[in-house]
Amino acid sequence: MTSIFASGGTALTLRLVTAEASADMAAALPEALRPLAAGFEGKPGQVVRFPSGSDSDAWLGIGPGKDVFAIGAAAKALAGGDWQIEALPEGWDPTLTATAWALGGYSFTLYKPADREPARLVLPEGADAAEAEAVVRAVTLTRDLVNTPADRMGPEGLENAFRSLAERFDATVRVVRGDDLLAQNYPMIHAVGRAAGEAPRLLELEWGEESHPRVAVVGKGVCFDSGGLDLKAAQFMRLMKKDMGGAANAMGLASMIMAAGLPVRLHLLVPAVENAVGAGAFRPGDILTSRKGITVEVDNTDAEGRLVLADALTRATEEKVDLLLDFATLTGAARVALGPEVAPFYTDQDDLAADLAGAAVKVFDPVWRMPLWDGYEGDIDGEISDIVNSTAMPMAGSITAGLFLRRFVGDAAWMHFDIFAWNPKERPGRPKGGDMHAARAVYQMLKERFQD
Incomplete structure (x- = not known):
């Protein structure tokens, strides 16, 4: 750069x-x-x-x-x-x-x-050149990943970028790909991505000393979302190259963490898939058994992001985790609630919410806490499965998506970000196109929590 x-x-x-x-x-x-x-x-x-x-x-x-x-x-x-x-x-x-x-x-x-x-x-005078360069490089990575079209940034392209990031910081990478996802018990990642020309995969990166607090970061890597058999209308499909914006933001955050040498044990997970239409596509009415053992009825194949995240979140919590974060371009309901500039986040941890809010103000990366409203829990309960991936209620879609994910995180200290990863118009410092949303605020919070 x-x-x-x-x-x-x-x-x-x-x-x-x-x-x-x-x-x-x-x-x-x-x-x-x-x-x-x-x-x-x-x-x-x-x-x-x-x-x-x-x-x-x-x-x-x-x-x-x-x-x-x-x-x-x-x-x-x-x-x-x-x-x-x-x-x-x-x-x-x-x-x-x-x-x-x-x-x-x-x-x-x-x-x-x-x-x-x-x-x-x-x-x-007084500027930290190394810090500025590291943040700029991370945001540039995120923007480039989101802006690159899906013919070049499919699951394979995202894996290549993931490996390049790991190589830059001498991190360890593991990849589970194709039918090995079934053999190693990642059934929902496999189901969502199996109809595409490029095989679905789970990308994992680990970095840092094992004795340090473990921070797991999960990013939704749906490299293109057609909606599956519940096909999106053309005007909603046009920008779906950005549906891996959660993965791009997670990778940008990881870049900042590693560049700063924060004393954490970083575990980065990206389920990389394309939600395509084909003979092997998963169907409305299918019931999937998740990695956690929870059965999920597919009400709508266009609510696929929470399915791949669920298996990845389960994997992240199978080892002791001190802090679990996920980033996803998950719902249109989040944009209806807060528009394209403010990133909603969900957590049951009041101390985390307060720390993040303060950090966000410091770095001009706006976020807003949304409620994990227990009253809507029943709306994701299934009749012939444990839960459903989309509710009949035409309201509170971002909240019910968060409640769905909460079923897979156990008792971990967890924050979920339902981001847009896109600027629809040019603004100072924020060009039109793919962008980093909420990850700079999270990075500031992590520095304040963990930096020596």
């Missing part, structure tokens, strides 16, 4: 301007320069360039000045060259500022080169 941070030398100067200060600053400009600032209101992403010899080479609007990610607009808006920030607004963390700048310079270039090189930043 080419660094977006400048190594030193001559740099242009950038002044950050709030909406409140914009009018007074424009009025204070020399008369010859005022036309350049016409219409500048300090809105996030607004840029004014000034000629050489001016007090500043450019202004960047940052709105109210409270969101560090406003700086993310600079990398592409200024495009090229090295820049230094005149002064950080009060409360802006230098490392997070540098991270936000770099994330704003991201482009997905696998098939089409970027229009121009992003501007490079001279790191603000």
